[in-house]
Amino acid sequence: MAEEAAGLDAASTGSAADCTEMEERTGHEDCYDLCVVRPLFQQEENMKADPEASLPAGQEASAILCRDACRSYGKLKVLSNLNLTVPQGHIYGLLGPSGCGKTTLLKCIVGTLKISRGHISxxxxxxxxxxxxxxxxxxxYMPQELALYNEFTISDTLTFFGRIHGLTAKETRARMDFLVDFLDLPQKHSLVRNLSGGQKRRVSLGAALLQNPELLILDEPTVGVDPVLRAKYVTHTPSDVCFWLFANVPLSHAEAFDGIYNGEYWGVIGFGENFTSYLTKRMLQRQVSREVVDGGSVHVWLDLTNRQIALMLQKNLHEAFQTFVETKLGSLSYLVALPIKFEEPIYGSLNTDFTTFVxxxxxxxITFYLAVGLTALSFVLERKEGxxxxxxxxxxxSLETMLAHLFSQLFVISVQIVLLLLFILLVFKLPNEGSLVLVVVLIVLQGITGISFGLVISAAIDDEQNANQATLGIFYPNLILSGIIWPVECVPYPLRYISMALPQTYASEALRCIMYRGWGLSRMMVWRGFAVTLGWNxxxxxxxxxxxxxRS
Incomplete structure (x- = not known):
């Protein structure tokens, strides 16, 4: 330990000179983090050594060797005379600001980009x-992007990369079982698109580790991953060399709050100086002071102007803390856990978002007001033109005139409804647990209701301007009070009675019951939506x- 400390002190003394040297080679002034990280990973003392110089006696063969490497994009020089030596059996961390050429260097190392001049081995x-x-x-290689097929399951993803690397089915299954356990992945048959951000990052890492490579290159591997798994990444590196690339540089307290005030961040998480010791006291001692309680707490400041993002951050923080407690305390985690356990939901998913409700x-x-817009001016224009x-x-x-408009506009609405369903079910992948026939029939009936309402406006009003104003004047109250933006239960009582009488309130509730609960016409909430819609029609x-x- 004394020797390591002396080595770090010596490295720190030379950091200013190294930084100047790196600035000359890369053209980036902000390279302090890149310079100081090298002695921590026990790399070579001077990266600008003679390209032909041999390695020091007793040092392992180099896994990565760069000499005078240059790479340009047009007139922009990204790498300029870069010299780098990474010995085998080491973890090498490359730290630097965004845009300084870290990802470009990695792509040159793995062979997806060619250097303009110099040599890489x-x-x-x-x-x-x-x-x-x-x-x-x-x-x-784990790139900065997820680089996963959303249509694949976890098993499909690892099997796919196993075949690319020439692994047998038996070898792939063995590695897959190990990685699922090591990376704490969900069930192998889970679709990638249904995973959280952190789980997708772990699957991406699993694809990089699958063939047990000699060289492992990770581009920002710990983004969205909890601290426990980060520690496992560091302690378990089966490759001869692991090359890590980071871009997240810690901010000071003032910088973090300036970022929130300027709209750059949605929240700041603060840990006190003695957080670990205070938290341990909170867990183990029966009675502690207010200072210990406050010092052992994670302090969070959020920008609540976007409620959905704030709720998501709060949920993720609670889940991360619960995972941390369960890992550290094991069977004793119940001591600091909330006495509330949310089981698997009866309907819906734990990850249901606001979009799914709306x-x-x-x-x-959309169907109702497209129909209103198509028919509101029908009789107005025909009356105006004689x-x-x-x-x-x-x-x-009069009945024949009205029915002629109804059926002609219904054809146009039907085309719009088909396109709408294709987008919400196939493109946006919204769930539908019930009968698609009931979904289509209810939407068509709402379209007919819109056509009928448009005919009422067109029949009662003579000029175009007043017809448009009547249509827009009814749109916003109906949108706000019909339970579309927020539940009817949140509407104040005097307005709730009006809400119940609107044509879309019960219909929206019925459509949610069909799509998300899988209910049919035997349920009162479903047939009531159809009955109210037919009544308004x-x-x-x-x-x-x-x-x-x-008027005739």
Whole structure:
């Protein structure tokens, strides 16, 4: 330990000179983190050594060797005369600000980018050398992006990469079982698109570790991963060398709050200086002071202007703390856990978001008001141009006129409904646990209700401006009070009675019951939505017919 401390002190003394040297090579001034991280990972003392110089006696062969490496994008120099030596059997951390060329360097090392000038050797040979396994089975690469197929399950993903690397089915299964346990992955048959962000990062890491590569390159591997798994990453590195790339630089207290005030961040998490000791006292001692309670607490400051993001952050923080407690205390974790346990939901998912709640009502609202917009001006324009009077003189009845508009507009609405369903079910992947026929019929009935209401407006109003104002004037109250944006139970009581009488309130509730609960017409909440919609259809059609008859 004394020797290591002396080595770190010596490295710290030379950090300013190293930083100047790195600035000259890369053209980036902000390289302090890149310089000081090298002695921590026991790398070479001087990266700008003679390219032909041999390694010190007793040092292992180099896994990565860069000499005078240059890479440019047009006139922009990203790497300039970079010299780097990474011995085998080491973990090497590369730290630097965004845009300084870290990812470009990694791509040059794995052979997906060619350097403009200089030399790079990986595991003894240049990248993409014929017959060399880089890129290939010898290197495991986890990019900054997730780079996963959302349509695959975890098993499909690992099997896919196993076949790429030439593993047998038996070898793939063995590695898969190990990685699922090591990375604490969900069930192997879980779809990638249904995983959380942290779980997807772990699956991506598993794909990089699958073939047990000699060289492991990780680009920001701990983003979205809890601290316990981060420690496992460091302590378990089966490859001969692990090359880590980080871009998240810690901020000071003032910088973090400035970021929130400037709208750059949604929250700040603060840990006191003696957080660990205070937290331990809180857990083990029966009675502690207020100072210990406060010092052993995680302090969170949030920007609550976006309620959905704030709720998501609060939920994730609670889950992360619960995981931490369960890992550290094991069977004693109940001592600091809330005495509340949320079991698997009877309907829906634990990860249900606001979009899932809003969508059924939004679909009905879009269908309803598209229909209103198509028909609100129908009779207004025909009356203005004299066509309505001419038809009446020719013997066409009011009912026939109204039904002709109804069926012609229904065809247009049907096309819009088909496109709407294709997007919400196939593109946005919203769940539908019930009958698709009931979903379609209810949406079509809402479209007919919109057409009927548009005919009432068109029959009662003579000019276009007043017809448009009537349509827009009814849109917003209906959107707010129909349980589309927030539940009807949250509407104040005087307005709740009005809400119950609107044409979309019960219909939205019925559509949610069909799509998310899988209910049918035997349930009161479902058939009530159909009954109310049919009632409004009949009322609007009769009213439009009466108004037309009176005006003719």
């Amino acid at each position: 990986v595991l003894g040979k240049p990248p993409a050398y014929p017959g060399h396994g880089v890129p290939g089975r010898m290197v495991g 969508t059924p009502g939004a679909v009905l609202s 066509l309505l009077d001419r038809c009446w003189v020719a013997g066409v009845s 009949t009322f609007f059609l009769v009213l439009a017919t009466v108004i037309l008859k009176l």
